Amino acid sequence: xxxxxxxxxxxxxxxxxxxxxxxxxxxxxxxxxxxxxxxxxxxxxxxxxxxxxxxxxxxxxxxxxxxxxxxxxxxxxxxxxxxxxxxxxxxxxxxxxxxxxxxxxxxxxxxxxxxxxxxxxxxxxxxxxxxxxxxxxxxxxxxxxxxxxx
Numbered sequence: 230x231x232x233x234x235x236x237x238x239x240x241x242x243x244x245x246x247x248x249x250x251x252x253x254x255x256x257x258x259x260x261x262x263x264x265x266x267x268x269x270x271x272x273x274x275x276x277x278x279x280x281x282x283x284x285x286x287x288x289x290x291x292x293x294x295x296x297x298x299x300x301x302x303x304x305x306x307x308x309x310x311x312x313x314x315x316x317x318x319x320x321x322x323x324x325x326x327x328x329x330x331x332x333x334x335x336x337x338x339x340x341x342x343x344x345x346x347x348x349x350x351x352x353x354x355x356x357x358x359x360x361x362x363x364x365x366x367x368x369x370x371x372x373x374x375x376x377x378x379x
Contacts, residue, residue: 243327254311258378329362
């Protein structure tokens with residue numbers, strides 16, 4: 230009977246890493262609100278334009294302010310579970326996250342995703358490193374605001 234160390238280490242797929250991030254973020258109760266700053270800027274500009282057409286220079290100021298307020302309100306974002314956000318990422322974005330995580334995970338010996346998840350969940354240091362990768366990605370790449378379960 231082959232020993233565990235004799236079994237070939239499975240290659241990590243992007244799907245495996247996404248499953249791991251989903252499990253980890255679910256356990257930590259992570260939610261994120263992705264900010265869509267482009268649409269907010271568009272509303273502010275449209276408000277200034279319409280205000281300018283209707284009221285001249287003072288209308289530009291009033292329209293820009295009202296458009297900016299509407300844009301800020303619309304783009305404040307609703308907090309959604311991080312696993313939901315991760316599952317909606319396009320393949321290129323999942324690959325970016327995978328590339329960061331593989332640096333941490335590549336030296337682990339595991340045979341399936343269940344064992345990999347158990348290895349990570351049993352090691353606080355690995356959890357912190359992976360959470361750091363995930364938080365960095367969410368805040369820098371997606372410009373998301375992150376919340377934890379209280």
